[in-house]
Amino acid sequence: MRISSTYQWAGISPSHQEAYSKPLYRLQPQGGHTSEVREATTLLSVKRSPYQKSIKTKRQRTITQMREKGKNPEKQLSDEEILSMQEKDFRLLMLKMMQDIGNKLEAKMDNLQETLSKEIQDIKLKQEEIPNTLTEIKNSLEATNSRIQEVEEQISEVEDRLVEITEAKQKREKRLKTNEESLRELWDNVKRSNVHIIGVAEGEKREKKTEKIFQEIIAENFPHMGKEPLTQTQEAQRVPYKINPRRNTPRHILIKLTKIKDKEKILKAAREKKQVTYKGTPIRLSADFSAETLQATREWHDILKVMKGKNLQPRLLYPARLSFRFEGEIKTFTDKQKLREFSNTKPALQQILKELL
Template sequence: MREEKKQEKQLSDKEILSLQEKDFRLLMLKMMQDIGNKLEAKMDNLQETLTKEIQDIKLKQEEMQNTITEIKNSLEAANSRIQEAEERISEVEDRLVEITDAEQKREKRLKTNEESLRELWDNVKRTNIRIIGVPEGEEREKGTEKIFQEIIAENFPNMGKEPLTQIQEAQRVPYKINPRRNTPRHILIKLTKIKDKEKILKAAREKKQVTYKGTPIRLSADFSAETLQARREWHDILNVMKGKNLQPRLLYPARLSFRFEGEIKTFTDKQKLREFSNTKPALQQILKELL
């Protein structure tokens, strides 16, 4: 059989042409069968290869689909967390606004209460005069009220002839002596009428130097600690304005008054004065290092 195939393969073109029709047909039939078998084998191999490749592609496609699904799930979870975080942030911001508003209202109420308390305390003190610099012990023999009367007689003799309102209270303050302080305690005089207090303090300002037994002392109004601090904050501005002949005055309880451009201006705090000076270049130049 092998020899026949070998012989068929070895047939030359001349030999093939010399074959009888029957043998030629048999030869062609065998050759076509061989070609068909080879094609079938190749088709089988190709189909097997394609099937395997298709399976690989489907497997990879499935893996990619799983990966896409995982990524999608991760993104959805991340978006959900982001949305949840944004909602929490929004809630916190809203709560912060509420807390801030509540705190501002609380601070405003506290400031209002403090101002009301300061005004009340200043009203209580409004008829008071503080005497500063009288040595300790002077009141033991004559009493603090007598010391006040002697100061009036020594410094304002004409006023001493006029009847003054009654003295409601006269005492050293604070009540106890602080051994660590070298200066004498103040004497606090409480009068019954504001006009008498203002008359005495005006006379003291005009005299410029008040004495007790020849020793310099000071007479001043009595204020709460907050009002006293507010008045002190005007000190440098008052001095500068005096130098510029603006006729500054410190009004009760802590308002600054001065003459500018022919008008009397009054301010309760530095912020309002700063806002006004920003519209007046000349005044702004005068106060540029003080506001």
């Protein structure tokens, strides 16, 4: 677009050239002359003054300045210089200014068009990249979903494996517990006819045999049994075999009877007598059990002591069950947890056992 070309004389029609050649001060606006136009008309219609030569010199200087302004457009003419110009010079100035404005507009339009073209080109490039980006995102999402599915499958397999391991562990623990109970019962059966004598001094062994000591204990405490051929001893010895110098208490005497019935009669008689002695020294007779059974029975000792004080008639049943009378009924428990659950429903029993459970 070339705006400046439309204002050159070569492109203007004769009618327009005639209009441009008329003096500007003769143009009258609708509605009559304004005061400013009348004043300008009066001034321009006056005959040339004696100072015509000086005015002409001013005009020539103005034209020269205008030409310099064309070379240096940043300098502007003053209002007095513009008023002192002739019509032709003024029109030329206006055409020059309009041409400069057109050139500037054209340059700005060109710059704007170039900028818009670049932006449009960038937008087109970005639009072309969008499908590729969307495809990459889609592929990435598909790969992520695939990995998530693989991880979920692996987690599921691990969970299944953990369930299998847990079940196998529970079965193994159950089997181990069953084996331990079977071993304990077997060992208890082996020791079922044994009697432990606790509290006999070590010096007695040097003077008498262990079996002789047992016979004296029976004769001293249960004289009616000594006359009966019941208490036949199969084996008698101190346990352990070696003396521990760090142990202050005497070793136990282990008596193995031929009949289980004889052991039960002796222990029953000892419970009824409540105090068994050997040469006036208190001793204790007890059944012989495996270490596991003894440990299980020891856990009930404190509870047994408290219940005896409250006259609940507690007893220990084989292998390690607690039995006692409460509210006219006999209750039996295999472990403390079950006893605790039962005591929570019985405030009176809970008060008795509150420091033991």
